[in-house]
Amino acid sequence: MSVLIVGTIALDTVETPFGKKEAILGGSAVHASVASSFFAGTSLVGPVGADFPSEHEEFLKNRKIDLSGIQRLPGKTFRWSGYYEFDMNQAHTRNTELNVLTEFMPKLSPELRKSPFVFLANLDPEIQLKVIDQLESPKLIAADTMDFWIRGKRDALHEVIKKVDYILMNEGEARMFMETPNIPLAARRLLELGAKAVIVKQGEHGALLFTDDTHFSAPSYPQDAFRDPTGAGDSFAGGFIGYLAKTDDLSQGNIRRSIIMGSVMASFNIEDFSLDRMKRLKAHEIGDRFDEFRKFSQFEALSIEHWV
Numbered sequence: 129m130s131v132l133i134v135g136t137i138a139l140d141t142v143e144t145p146f147g148k149k150e151a152i153l154g155g156s157a158v159h160a161s162v163a164s165s166f167f168a169g170t171s172l173v174g175p176v177g178a179d180f181p182s183e184h185e186e187f188l189k190n191r192k193i194d195l196s197g198i199q200r201l202p203g204k205t206f207r208w209s210g211y212y213e214f215d216m217n218q219a220h221t222r223n224t225e226l227n228v229l230t231e232f233m234p235k236l237s238p239e240l241r242k243s244p245f246v247f248l249a250n251l252d253p254e255i256q257l258k259v260i261d262q263l264e265s266p267k268l269i270a271a272d273t274m275d276f277w278i279r280g281k282r283d284a285l286h287e288v289i290k291k292v293d294y295i296l297m298n299e300g301e302a303r304m305f306m307e308t309p310n311i312p313l314a315a316r317r318l319l320e321l322g323a324k325a326v327i328v329k330q331g332e333h334g335a336l337l338f339t340d341d342t343h344f345s346a347p348s349y350p351q352d353a354f355r356d357p358t359g360a361g362d363s364f365a366g367g368f369i370g371y372l373a374k375t376d377d378l379s380q381g382n383i384r385r386s387i388i389m390g391s392v393m394a395s396f397n398i399e400d401f402s403l404d405r406m407k408r409l410k411a412h413e414i415g416d417r418f419d420e421f422r423k424f425s426q427f428e429a430l431s432i433e434h435w436v
Contacts (some may be wrong), residue, residue, distance in 0.1 A: 129267070129373040130169040132240055133161045133366065134259050135227060135249025136206050137174040137198070141222075141400060143211040146355045152402035153184045155206065156249035156272065159359030162406050163366030163393040164247070165191040166414060170366075171240055172193035173197035175232040177205040187407065197240055212284035216357045216398075217331040218228055223292075234260045235379040245373040247365055248292070250274050253284035260291050268378065270294035272361070278305045290322035298329045311336065312343075318394055325389065327368075329361050337387055342380060346387045347425050349417065356401040363406075367393030392417045423425040 135157030145305070161172040161346045171194035188195060204227040215246050234255060241264045248256040248271040256271055263269070269292040277285055278301060285305070289295050294316055299311060306314035315338035316328040328336040332351070337344040368390035375382055392414060399405040 129244045129376045130171065131164045131245045131247065131369055131373045132166060132171050132173065132197075132236075132344060133247045133249055134173040134256070135160065135247075135251050135362075136236055136273075137172075137180070138178050138208055138236075139180070140207070140358060140402070141209040141255075142356055142358050144216065144356050144401075145212070145214055145376050147401070148424070149356075149401045150251065151207075153187070154208065154359060156362045157236070157359075158403070159362035159397065160249050160366035160369075161193050162191055162249055162398070162403055163187070163363040163390075164370030164373070165366075166393070166411070167367070167370035167411070168245070170194065171371065172195055173199075173234055173236070173240065174227045175201050175206070175354050177201060177203045177228045177298045180205045187403070196237065197234070199228075199232060199234075201231050203228045203231070205297075210214050210358075212357065216354065219358070221255050221346035229386065236258050244268070246270070246367045248272065248367065250277075251364055253281050253288045255308065256288050257284060257291070260288070261368070263338065266361050267312045267376075268369070268372065269294045270296060272296045272365055273301065275301055275304055286321060289318060293324045294327060295323040295325075296327045296329060296361070297374075298331070298361065302326075304330050305363050312338065319377060329364060331357070333358070335364065335387055344384050344387065346384075347421065349421065350424075351395060351398065353399040355399060357398045358402075363397035364388075364390035364394040367405070388421050389414075389418060392421060 136155040138155035139151045140154035157174045164170040205224040206229040209223040210221045244267040246269045271292045302314040306317040319325045326338045334348040335346045371386040373387040
C-alpha cells in the first residue's frame with residue numbers, strides 16, 4: 129500500500145549545543161516522507177521555490193519518493209531558523225519566512241486522490257481540509273498540527289479532527305487545544321471531537337495512544353547520540369504510517385507495532401542534523417533497534433505468590 133504525505137518543504141537553519149547548520153533540508157513533509165519511504169511507496173506534496181537546491185531533490189528521488197506532487201512556485205522556499213539549548217525538547221524560533229507557502233494550494237492528481245494511507249503533516253488546517261476533500265476512499269488519514277494553528281485557526285482545526293482517523297499532537301499542543309493540563313482528559317476531549325484515535329508525542333519520553341477503549345504507552349529510546357531534534361515528530365509520523373501501509377493491517381496489535389516503529393525512526397532522525405542520519409540508515413539497523421525497543425519494554429506478569 130502507498131502513502132501520501134502533504135506538508136512543508138523547508139530550508140532550515142538550526143543551532144544546537146552540538147553545532148550550527150544553515151539552509152539544510154527540512155520541513156514536516158520531508159522528514160515524514162523520508163521515514164515512510166523505508167517501508168512503503170511514498171508521494172510527497174508541498175511547495176518549493178526557485179531557490180530549492182537540486183541536490184535535495186536528487187536525495188528524495190534516490191529514496192524512491194514520488195515528487196510529482198511538488199509545486200514549484202516563483203519566489204523562495206519556506207525557511208525556518210531556530211535553536212535548541214540543552215533541553216532539546218523545546219525549540220526556540222529565531223525567524224520564519226513563509227515565502228511560497230503563502231501561495232500553496234494543493235491539487236492532487238487522479239492517482240494521488242486514490243492514496244490509501246494519508247498523512248497531513250503540520251500545515252494550515254484550511255489547506256489540510258482542502259486535501260481531505262480531494263481524497264476518494266482512503267483507508268486511514270492521520271494529521272499533525274502545531275501551536276501556531278491552535279492559536280490562529282482553532283475552528284478549522286476542529287473540522288480537521290472530525291474528518292481524520294488519527295490526530296497527532298505533542299503534550300503542549302494537546303494541553304493548549306483542550307485547555308487542560310491533564311493529558312488523558314485532553315485525549316478524551318479530542319476523541320469526543322470525532323477523531324478515532326489520538327497520539328500524544330512526548331519527545332524523549334516516548335508516545336501515548338488513546339482510543340475510546342484502549343491506551344498504549346510507547347517508550348523512548350535511551351539515546352547516546354542526540355544532535356538535532358528537528359523533524360523528530362514528523363519522522364515518528366512517517367515511520368508510523370509507512371509501517372501501517374507496508375503491513376496493511378489496522379488491528380490494535382499492529383497499530384502498537386507501528387507506533388514503536390515511529391519511535392524507532394524518530395530515534396535515528398535525531399542522531400544528526402537534517403536528514404544526514406537517514407541518508408546512512410540501513411534496513412537492518414531499523415530491525416535491530418525495533419528489537420531493542422521490544423526487549424527493554426518487556427516484563428513478566430506479577431507472580432501471585434509474591435502478591436498475596
